[in-house]
Amino acid sequence: EIVLTQSPGTLSLSPGERATLSCRASQSVSSNYLAWYQQKPGQAPRLLIYGASSRATGIPDRFSGSGSGTDFTLTVSRLEPEDFAVYYCQQYGSSYTFGQGTKLEIK
Amino acid sequence: EVQLVETGGGLIQPGGSLRLSCAASGLTVSRNYMSWVRQAPGKGLEWVSVIYSGGNTYFAASVKGRFTISRDNSKNTLFLEMNTLRAEDTAVYFCARVGPTSFAFDLWGQGTMVTVSS
Numbered sequence: 417e418i419v420l421t422q423s424p425g426t427l428s429l430s431p432g433e434r435a436t437l438s439c440r441a442s443q444s445v446s447s448n449y450l451a452w453y454q455q456k457p458g459q460a461p462r463l464l465i466y467g468a469s470s471r472a473t474g475i476p477d478r479f480s481g482s483g484s485g486t487d488f489t490l491t492v493s494r495l496e497p498e499d500f501a502v503y504y505c506q507q508y509g510s511s512y513t514f515g516q517g518t519k520l521e522i523k
Numbered sequence: 524e525v526q527l528v529e530t531g532g533g534l535i536q537p538g539g540s541l542r543l544s545c546a547a548s549g550l551t552v553s554r555n556y557m558s559w560v561r562q563a564p565g566k567g568l569e570w571v572s573v574i575y576s577g578g579n580t581y582f583a584a585s586v587k588g589r590f591t592i593s594r595d596n597s598k599n600t601l602f603l604e605m606n607t608l609r610a611e612d613t614a615v616y617f618c619a620r621v622g623p624t625s626f627a628f629d630l631w632g633q634g635t636m637v638t639v640s641s
Contacts, residue, residue, distance in 0.1 A: 451627035460617055460631035461568065472629060504568055508626055512570035
């Protein structure tokens with residue numbers, strides 16, 4: 417099973433700042449099948465990024481994904497108030513696993 | 524509007540059984556890969572099971588042998604049959620569609636809560 421480790425656990429930033437979230441896999445993710453999701457309290461997750469760097473439908477371009485192999489990054493270029501949430505990475509190249517999440521909170 | 528709606532959650536005693544349903548509108552369940560994901564209270568996301576359009580099914584090790592995934596094409600509904608339930612199965616259960624081009628989970632239901640407790 418591929419284990420995904422996200423860092424940091426909590427990220428405290430202010431609106432307008434840049435956020436960088438990391439996801440590291442225990443082994444190479446096949447075909448860069450790596451996705452990022454955003455989840456707000458009481459809501460279902462929302463797909464942001466798939467294939468490591470492709471934005472899902474309707475996702476603002478301030479969200480971007482990068483990386484390959486075992487190291488992946490989600491960047492939010494300029495934080496809006498609605499971006500403060502929990503973010504999960506997921507690999508779907510070998511079965512499915514999620515990272516433990518990064519909480520992005522307002523500083 | 525494309526939508527997934529889960530039902531069937533509730534309070535169940537350890538060792539009991541429960542069947543969750545996920546009714547789809549705006550998409551055909553049988554033509555898509557469909558999955559279940561759960562989230563224990565205050566915890567992260569855990570993949571549970573997937574059924575492919577061809578009918579193949581796969582399960583997380585934590586539920587294999589106890590849970591079954593199926594679908595009713597006439598009702599356009601996905602199911603998760605859960606047996607021998609344990610306290611650690613307590614979670615919100617989401618159904619999700621595997622995107623036909625992204626292969627990520629691009630559409631989610633709102634979830635249904637399952638509580639396993641005596």
